[in-house]
Amino acid sequence: MPADPPTHVVIEPLAAQRMLAGTMRSGRVEVVDGGDLARVTADPGDDVQVVHANRFEDVVPGDGLVCVVVDGEIRCYAPDPVDLTVLPERADIFDRVRGVFETDVLRDRSVAVLGLGSGGSVILRELARCGVGRFLLVDHDRLEIGNVSRHECGLSDVGRLKTNAARDLVLDRNPAAEIAAMTLKIDGDTIDELAAAIETFDVDLVVCATDNRASRLLVNRLCVLAGLPALYAGVFRRAYGGQVLRYVPGLSPCYQCFVSALPMMATDQEISSETVASAIAYSDRIVAVEPGLAADIAPVALLVAKLALQEVLGDTASTLASLNEDLVAPLYLWLNRREANTEYATLAPLATGVDQMSVLRWYGIGLARAVDCPACGDFAADLDTSAFALRK
Numbered sequence: 001m002p003a004d005p006p007t008h009v010v011i012e013p014l015a016a017q018r019m020l021a022g023t024m025r026s027g028r029v030e031v032v033d034g035g036d037l038a039r040v041t042a043d044p045g046d047d048v049q050v051v052h053a054n055r056f057e058d059v060v061p062g063d064g065l066v067c068v069v070v071d072g073e074i075r076c077y078a079p080d081p082v083d084l085t086v087l088p089e090r091a092d093i094f095d096r097v098r099g100v101f102e103t104d105v106l107r108d109r110s111v112a113v114l115g116l117g118s119g120g121s122v123i124l125r126e127l128a129r130c131g132v133g134r135f136l137l138v139d140h141d142r143l144e145i146g147n148v149s150r151h152e153c154g155l156s157d158v159g160r161l162k163t164n165a166a167r168d169l170v171l172d173r174n175p176a177a178e179i180a181a182m183t184l185k186i187d188g189d190t191i192d193e194l195a196a197a198i199e200t201f202d203v204d205l206v207v208c209a210t211d212n213r214a215s216r217l218l219v220n221r222l223c224v225l226a227g228l229p230a231l232y233a234g235v236f237r238r239a240y241g242g243q244v245l246r247y248v249p250g251l252s253p254c255y256q257c258f259v260s261a262l263p264m265m266a267t268d269q270e271i272s273s274e275t276v277a278s279a280i281a282y283s284d285r286i287v288a289v290e291p292g293l294a295a296d297i298a299p300v301a302l303l304v305a306k307l308a309l310q311e312v313l314g315d316t317a318s319t320l321a322s323l324n325e326d327l328v329a330p331l332y333l334w335l336n337r338r339e340a341n342t343e344y345a346t347l348a349p350l351a352t353g354v355d356q357m358s359v360l361r362w363y364g365i366g367l368a369r370a371v372d373c374p375a376c377g378d379f380a381a382d383l384d385t386s387a388f389a390l391r392k
């Protein structure tokens with residue numbers, strides 16, 4: 001124990017379980033934040049004494065940290081009473097917020113996140129926080145130093161496979177989540193393996209945040225054939241903007257339709273590797289500094305998370321239900337700034353106007369299916385796409 005007693009104690013789930021069961025008499029204490037916080041684990045050690053008493057008033061605390069258990073309640077003294085957080089067991093965490101989040105519904109829903117870069121990791125974090133309970137995580141890279149400023153994982157994860165770091169990112173927020181991780185580069189040689197994994201895991205939704213168009217087209221074909229809804233997220237060079245494509249089987253245009261219809265817009269690039277990031281961020285540098293890259297990627301990732309929730313919730317009655325009338329477009333556009341040498345350079349400033357197109361707003365874009373699309377065209381001729389023709 002440090003000279004100054006801690007002002008807050010956190011008791012790990014296993015330690016709490018054993019204390020309450022009466023099978024733990026001492027445990028290990030990890031002191032962090034310069035002694036301000038003590039974490040009690042059930043590891044062997046005698047840093048903390050666990051006392052079972054009839055009444056809290058009966059306890060005479062010594063110099064060190066003492067945990068007292070009376071009638072299923074834990075308190076800590078060091079030697080005065082100390083604020084206490086008892087971490088729940090994994091399965092209990094979302095029981096505590098039931099009614100606040102739609103967790104009962106979401107805990108059984110499964111999302112495959114393909115590409116765990118700056119975009120994919122933010123999307124994943126949001127879905128985990130919302131209580132989505134099952135994830136299939138796919139990436140082949142390791143976290144590099146250059147990723148850290150944009151990625152949800154930090155310096156302590158550099159060198160780790162992104163799949164492993166992302167798995168821990170989820171478990172730190174939703175310890176009850178079921179996670180399957182595949183270290184796999186999505187290409188023509190691996191797409192069948194990916195398809196099998198998606199089927200085995202019974203995936204409800206595919207989120208494609210990979211960093212190249214070839215992999216997206218492969219994933220698109222997979223989703224069209226499997227009848228799986230999918231979201232494709234991408235940012236433009238130096239993240240001056242981005243777009244999200246929502247694929248609804250049998251209803252909306254697919255990613256191949258999008259590429260065919262808007263080839264220039266489809267030349268987005270997700271910034272998931274250091275090489276790609278450097279090329280996007282710095283190769284055609286015009287300005288001296290480029291602050292806020294992560295903040296420019298975040299809006300795109302957050303819309304994907306919203307669309308993902310909308311997709312997996314379906315018609316479930318929830319606070320998000322009205323969004324089913326708002327988010328009906330197959331394609332969404334976001335602009336972070338009036339980037340020079342683009343068609344958006346001459347937009348009027350956001351200012352206080354509401355009628356003109358501007359930066360920092362979402363735009364839903366109607367996009368028709370391509371009847372002759374090589375991916376989804378076989379099914380296109382007799383389908384009603386009017387719901388997606390918002391801006392014709």
Ligand SMILES: [Zn+2]
Binds near residue numbers: 258370373377
């Ligand atoms: Zn198509």
